[in-house]
Amino acid sequence: MRKYRNYEEGLKVRLADPVYAKEYLSIAFEEYEADRNIEAFLLALRDVINAQGGLSKLEPQISVSREELHEIFSEHTTLQFKTFETVGAILHGLGFKFSIETLENSP
Numbered sequence: 479m480r481k482y483r484n485y486e487e488g489l490k491v492r493l494a495d496p497v498y499a500k501e502y503l504s505i506a507f508e509e510y511e512a513d514r515n516i517e518a519f520l521l522a523l524r525d526v527i528n529a530q531g532g533l534s535k536l537e538p539q540i541s542v543s544r545e546e547l548h549e550i551f552s553e554h555t556t557l558q559f560k561t562f563e564t565v566g567a568i569l570h571g572l573g574f575k576f577s578i579e580t581l582e583n584s585p
Contacts, residue, residue: 493529496584502526504578511575516563520550 483491492498506522509515527536533547542550566576 489525490529493526496530496580499526499530500578500580507576507578511566514563 493502503522503526506519510519527533530536533544537544537547
């Protein structure tokens, strides 16, 4: 009999691949651009973070503390992302949009 993984386990395995993670985030961001659902985008971002080692691996690479990261990904994110939405609105007003790109020196 064949064993099947649940959806979350399979997604975590796929998101460990940086190429798949980039595409996943790109689609999530396109959906954010269309519907402004920041919670859905943050969920996708949290999925990628978890698949690639979690907050503890991410924290030393960025200038955001673990507490701030937990706060950003809590259910009360509206205040933290007003600036994000404002920058997005400004970019849209100028005829631009955010996008997800791979850094040249990333694995």
